[in-house]
Amino acid sequence: MTTATIAKPTRKEPKPLHGVKTPELFATINAVAAQPELAKFTWRAKSRWMRGTHTRSTINGYFGAGGEQDRGKDFIADADHTTVLTGDDKGPTPAEWILHGLAACLTAGIANIAAARGIELDEVTATIEGDMDLRGILGISDEVRNGYQGIRVRFDVKGDAPPEKLKQIVEQSCARSAVFDIVTNRTPVTVEVA
């Protein structure tokens, strides 16, 4: 049932592959299937404006697997506008961070799904780009959207399976990716000001 979805079409016993702890992954899926409340996660970031258009976020704790989780370390990330857009280039632009998140989500899924199917990967690279017409965010036109008009992802996947099977892994990753869903569908966002 559960593991069948991710593991199909192999019937091999799960074994660790290319850094993916496949037996633990299957055990996690089975545990969550048996106790759906373990599936409730809340991810968080705290951000602080530095100066100009430069912002720094701290990412660490989250709620999940039935309780508060602390990684024991903070991840720190910067973002800024480019100098071409009068920023100071102290980090990637926010829109570029979305491309990173999308590429990373699809790639992690590819690695997990390949391992679950018993296919060892050698190399996965992606080039991802998104088109934007800045007349939206600059307030010049109300007919142009603020965000990306479209995003293109080009994967190059090398592993011990024919191209068609590698392609199916990428398709399954898209079908189960959190960020692919966030980008391609609507997510409600509430903004409060203290």
Add this chain to the structure above:
Amino acid sequence: MTTATIAKPTRKEPKPLHGVKTPELFATINAVAAQPELAKFTWRAKSRWMRGTHTRSTINGYFGAGGEQDRGKDFIADADHTTVLTGDDKGPTPAEWILHGLAACLTAGIANIAAARGIELDEVTATIEGDMDLRGILGISDEVRNGYQGIRVRFDVKGDAPPEKLKQIVEQSCARSAVFDIVTNRTPVTVEVA
């Protein structure tokens, strides 16, 4: 017209404020309004799978303002699944990166709009969180979406204006934010496999 949107309701001459180069920002808006082809941007990231669910992206060049732009430096960013989800925690999860991108986009907008309105900011912090039911991405349920069920952003803004004016700045930032649009609306994504 153009500058009116972002600058409203002030009539003051633009001056640099809290690190925002306001005169250059207004000049950029006017230049793009006069030459709309300058508004066409393509943002990019290149990602490489490292091992397990760990991916590393490189962000640098982009197309915009009429030509290819090179920052003269690469930004490097990692992403991974958490150990709770059988990853190795070598970076924030892809879904957390989306929260960072959203917080940073709104914050940069707040800084620019405040400067355009002649309001000096002292401090802007945000806490952002998103709820996810992992039965989607784990393939346990087809009735649960893969992405966030909802995202909450709580801003704390301190500056030389009454709370109502600071709140209006946050609202205007949402109205003109690239990432807010990407998250709250649909973006077409094409995925190719080489």
